[in-house]
Amino acid sequence: MSDEMDTRVAGSSWIPDAGGDRDPERPGTSDGAGSAGEDGDVGEEELERLFEAETSEGDQELALVGETDEIELLIERGAVLRLPEDAAVAVDPAGAGGAADAHFGDGETMIINLGPQHPSTHGVLRVMLELQGETVLRSKPVVGYLHTGMEKTAEELTYVQGATNVTRMDYLSPLNNELAWSLAVEKLLDVELPARATWIRMLMSELNRISSHVMWAATNGMDLASTTMMIFGFREREMILSFFEKTTGLRMNHNYIRPGGVAADLPDGWEDDVSVIVDTIAGRLDEYDELLTGQPIFRERTEGVGIIGPDLALAMSATGPILRAAGVPWDLRKSIPYLAYDEVDFDVIVGTVGDTFDRYAVRLNEVRESIRIVRQVVEKMPGGDYKVQDKKITPPPRARIDESMEALIHHFKLYTRGFEPPAGEVYASIESPRGELGCYIVSNGSNKPYRMHWRGPSFVNLQSVPALLRGSLLADAIAILSSVDPVLGEVDR
Amino acid sequence: MVDESVPGAAAPLGGAAPRPLAAELAELADVPTAFFRGDEVVFCARERYVAVVSALKDAGFVTCSDLCAVDYLTHMDRALPPAVVGERFEIVVNLLSHSRRRYVRVRVQVPADDAVVPTLFYLYPGVENMEREAYDLFGIVFTDHPDMTRILMPQDWEGHPLRKDYGVGRVPVQFKEAPGPR
Known part of the structure; x- marks a missing residue:
């Protein structure tokens, strides 16, 4: 990250002079809705x-x-x-x-x-x-049609129950939601995770990124009238969801990554399962290239459509593939590493033009990078515990409950009352498939968060839509909207 | 540097705490700051809110990652630096500097009887949705915001749901002999 970029942004000329030529009649809000645009x-x-x-x-x-x-x-x-x-x-x-x-x-x-x-x-x-x-x-x-008040709901749920709530927000990358939540709660608790828990989280997060991106490729293909792509994408995603089901018990909304570690260790033979998945998808990505990347119709519809520049993308707080397609090499996994991303080797994919095609290419190549990460995780997965051995935070193994009164008490207390982190405020952010997913928790020292706020990447990225759409054709609007990849469950929460 | 005796002051898990911004920014010289779990928190008065954020933007914090509100109605005794008087509402802004690779958090106290804050839209157009969300769910008005309307709730909704005195909905129990709402 160079300093020039910051200078450029600071000097960008769209920012109106404070108070200067701004119209005093601008619809102020303190005096009601005001006289808009008259x-x-x-x-x-x-x-x-x-x-x-x-x-x-x-x-x-x-x-x-x-x-x-x-x-x-x-x-x-x-x-x-x-x-x-x-x-x-x-x-x-x-x-x-x-x-x-x-x-x-x-x-x-x-x-x-x-x-x-x-x-x-x-x-x-x-x-x-x-x-x-x-x-x-x-x-x-x-937006708002899917608003279900999850942030309000979270104030009534304990920290243990919270993961079940947040996993439903971005339903295409539930494990990343759980990850952001768990990292925030652990930051509040100030606990250190065993290495294996961290690496399992990284594995699941990257697999989830792959499934989310191929799902995006599928729906994007559908929007651009390539039903073959849709079938391809769903087919690849299904493999990953099957592995998730094997590991977590559920295809979606897993509640697998929890504060203190993960819910269960990986199943026997997971290395083979994962290797088969990533090898297959690596080959299929070349099929995508044949089907879409080099195809004249697809390129006609995506190249030069919906361009956003780096300055504007940064100013609009856009993150994820939108920002990177605009040429800003910003990826929280690389820039402010969490988990063990500083111990694996991968590249941050950036575009040059910032158009719809770049956003497609960035996502497709991010799948390749995720596959690289997954292969390294398979190679380097450490042994040991998959959760913190602090019985105030994580439950004892099921078998111990039959043997130990203490384990029974811990189990009961954890699931009825939960744990009580110290009072304070933390913000934890991760790179979800859609961009920066942040979780801000205010704790008052009780067993429930006093306030939980989500910085949803889709919610923020939607602000770029008017800039992307302006001057494009209606038919291109479909391609552009698709390239933003909003998940409305997370936008509306 | 950081006072290690304060719980949570140091970076979590022994990581190096970043250099305090107050040491290099003149605008922050007399603004109370604190560290919690490795994050620098700037407590600025509402009058200086835009000036402080503007100074931070000039110092490299070119993106506003997040803006949200908190209603401290039932938690007024929260820990704050001595110079800061806690009010009911707080606006919390997380700014991101790409060149420094770090966040800084700005917390602004907003009194309940005058829940008005200047907008950051003209510094960061990306806060538009976030400020609308804070208005919608907390009723905090951002002056000069170009479109201060509800975003998640219906336009004709009454009340601001994330306020602590806004009741949580309950499903009425249908049994005849039930002793009323519990």
């Missing part, structure tokens, strides 16, 4: 005319400006405000909030909803798109 050159009549515009499909169910309440207007227009690009300001003479987009001619725009029920939104993501013909101008992801 400023600038676009008059009220002009706006009304714009929103009355009908298409051949009839009225798009947008009410007249006068009849739309202010909050709704903010949502409909807000996206331009949140495009911190030079371009956004340059083509928008009305300044932030103007509805017309001078760059795109006569201002005959149409707003359509993509989702929440749409196969390409990978869940219940709704994106409002403002279209000029087939070109996307503004867009706004609307």
Whole structure:
């Protein structure tokens, strides 16, 4: 990581002068929803005319400006405000909030909803798109359809039960969720793990990364009309899920990585299972290359589509493949190593252009790097305990409960009351397949977290969507949305 | 350097604690800082919030990794540096420096009767969703935020669910003889 990058970011020109040319009429929030975007050159009549515009499909169910309440207007227009690009300001003479987009001619725009029920939104993501013909101008992801209050729920669950809760957030990489949770709780407890527990976690985390990325390749293929890719991806993922089932008992939502170690040791013969899996997938990746990477149609649809530069990606807090495809070599496994990632050899994959194809290539090659890591883990797996031998934190073996009164008491206390970490606040972050997955825990010294907050990479990465979509075609919007790889279970929590 | 007598002050598991930022940043000179489990925590007053974060950004913390709120209603006796008066709400910002390879945490006290904080949007556009989430779930208003609306809850929802005085939903028991809600 060079210093030049930081300088570039600090000097990037999209950041508005504090207070300088910003409009004092900007929708302040302290005075309610405010007068959104009524400023600038676009008059009220002009706006009304714009929103009355009908298409051949009839009225798009947008009410007249006068009849739309202010909050709704903010949502409909807000996206331009949140495009911190030079371009956004340059083509928008009305300044932030103007509805017309001078760059795109006569201002005959149409707003359509993509989702929440749409196969390409990978869940219940709704994106409002403002279209000029087939070109996307503004867009706004609307989330919350899957909000189940997991952060509130966590305040009612003990630290032992917490892993069961968090594993359901990012359902494509449940083990990484558990890992972030466990690392945060262990940081709070200040316990050191046995080496084997660390390496088992690394193995499972990398296998999970592979399964998540091939799953992404599958759905991405489906979005780009390659059903073969979909079948391929699901096929490869199934192998890994079978291994997970053998190891953890469950295909998903494993509750396997727990504070203090892992739930059980690896099954006998796991080396062979894992080797077969990674050898097979390594070969299949070459099939992916034949099917997609070199295929003209796929490249046409992905190259030069949805470009985001490093400065903007960093400013938008984007992480994971989006950031790396933009050329920033930032991977927490390498940069701030956790577990034993500093003891294995792997490369951080970066792109050059930051387009949809780069994000595809980064993920595909990250699978190859994960395979490298898995092979080294198989080679170097240390012996010893798979969990901390502190009976206040991890349960005794099942057989001991029949023999030892003390073991029975420990078991009972752990599962009814759990343990009580010292009061304090910790933030632990890992590199999940989607980016930086962070867990912030506030403890008040009781057996339940006082507050649990998740920094979900999908939630944060979705902010880049308006920047990625701007100026692209509607058909490309599907490819771009897919390349962001949001998991709505984690976005909405 | 770090006071080793404070529990949790040193880096976890004996790792080297990073050099305190307060030693090199003038803006942080009179701001209380502390270490917990190896993370540097900056307690800054609401008035200086944007200035301190801006100074940190200039010092290389170019990405805002995380921003969240905490409601300390039932945990007001939390440990804070002597110079800091604990309020009900706290805004917690985790900033990331790629060149230093470390995080710094900024904690801002926000009183309950005036739950308003300036936005960081113009420093870090990436906090937009996070500030909306904090507004939605805690009712803390970020002034000058471009779109201060709910993000996870429905727009017409009443109350802010992650506040400690917001009741946890209970399913009513259907038995006739039950003695009412438990």
